[in-house]
Amino acid sequence: MLKEALALSKAGHSITIFTAIYSHDLYQEDLSLLAGTGICYEIYSDLRVQNFAAVKARLSRKFWQFTKCIGVESKYSLGYNASRLKKRILSRPAHLYIMHQELATVIGSRMVKKYKVVFDIEDWYSEDLLPIARKNRPIKLLKRSEKTAIEKGAACYTTSYAMAKGLQALYKTTNSPSVIYNSFVANEQVDFSPQHDFLHLYWISQTIGEGRGLEFFIYCMGQSTTKCKLSLRGNVLEAYKISLNALLSPKDSIDFLPMLKNEEIQTDMARYDVGLALEPDSPLNKDLTISNKLFHYMAAGLPVIASDTKGQSEIAKQCPDLVMIYQQSQAGELTGILNRLGEQLPNGQLNGLKTRVLDFYTANFAWPGQAGKLTALIHSIFESES
Numbered sequence: 001m002l003k004e005a006l007a008l009s010k011a012g013h014s015i016t017i018f019t020a021i022y023s024h025d026l027y028q029e030d031l032s033l034l035a036g037t038g039i040c041y042e043i044y045s046d047l048r049v050q051n052f053a054a055v056k057a058r059l060s061r062k063f064w065q066f067t068k069c070i071g072v073e074s075k076y077s078l079g080y081n082a083s084r085l086k087k088r089i090l091s092r093p094a095h096l097y098i099m100h101q102e103l104a105t106v107i108g109s110r111m112v113k114k115y116k117v118v119f120d121i122e123d124w125y126s127e128d129l130l131p132i133a134r135k136n137r138p139i140k141l142l143k144r145s146e147k148t149a150i151e152k153g154a155a156c157y158t159t160s161y162a163m164a165k166g167l168q169a170l171y172k173t174t175n176s177p178s179v180i181y182n183s184f185v186a187n188e189q190v191d192f193s194p195q196h197d198f199l200h201l202y203w204i205s206q207t208i209g210e211g212r213g214l215e216f217f218i219y220c221m222g223q224s225t226t227k228c229k230l231s232l233r234g235n236v237l238e239a240y241k242i243s244l245n246a247l248l249s250p251k252d253s254i255d256f257l258p259m260l261k262n263e264e265i266q267t268d269m270a271r272y273d274v275g276l277a278l279e280p281d282s283p284l285n286k287d288l289t290i291s292n293k294l295f296h297y298m299a300a301g302l303p304v305i306a307s308d309t310k311g312q313s314e315i316a317k318q319c320p321d322l323v324m325i326y327q328q329s330q331a332g333e334l335t336g337i338l339n340r341l342g343e344q345l346p347n348g349q350l351n352g353l354k355t356r357v358l359d360f361y362t363a364n365f366a367w368p369g370q371a372g373k374l375t376a377l378i379h380s381i382f383e384s385e386s
Contacts, residue, residue: 105142195348216278224342281328289311322360
């Protein structure tokens, strides 16, 4: 959302962001990112302090989540102080409202008759999360809102062509969402890592845990003929560290790394040889989205090993030698990729691959190009009126 706001502000639009706050530290981080941009930042729900209003907001959401068990769906189950969001944004009249994330999508779907509303469907909200987490979610409400967003919004965009086609097919809409990749600004130059005799693999997430494909990947490292070092960056429990180390082949190693500040992540990535996007193909949202990891790696000049979700395959088809796809649970395919990369270790061949990744990414996916598509989409809404 920040990237989009900055792009539209730079294009000459006056931008106000409305948000819910849970953490004072995160609030201060947001303010620092927006300093000097001219973008207004307003809070419609503030749960930083444990007062009566905050307790009431938490209890209200829990109540409405419970009512889903008896068939009652409500926007109030999607966020705290949900009723305040519409009131606050309408208190600041605007020529255009851009709705981001699920609660805003529901609110925006009820505004389309009177206001110009654009929908940023970053994820397929009604097709997200595992079954146990979906029990208390208003799935029917989300589906109605998503269909309205595509059919009646002033514009609607999503993050992959696979997602756009999936949404249009399910809801049988005439319109198809536009596609704006959720990418990043590319490194200005590749920072080549020192030549070494092992393949240095990198994976990043806020949480390192089960169900992320790491166990399968470590097994395939052991089956390959390539000496591998796997660096995992994120928060991890000691017990899980032990379980992953127990899976290692004697030729391989794992390095557990702490999280970095956002502005440090991309520079750090250039130290490694290959990025890993080991995403599952379920639920449907996971299959159709493109992992942020994939674009982050490419922006840092890293070739990528990626699972064959439809979203990631969409990118791999455009550059198959730079984004290397394996079928879910097919150990032979993944082992073969590791072996082929291992053959490129001598004589710094992987450094040449990094240069090609960065060049292709800059030309086809980097954020400045995607920001241009966004501003053109928004401008087209107003041009159609003149």
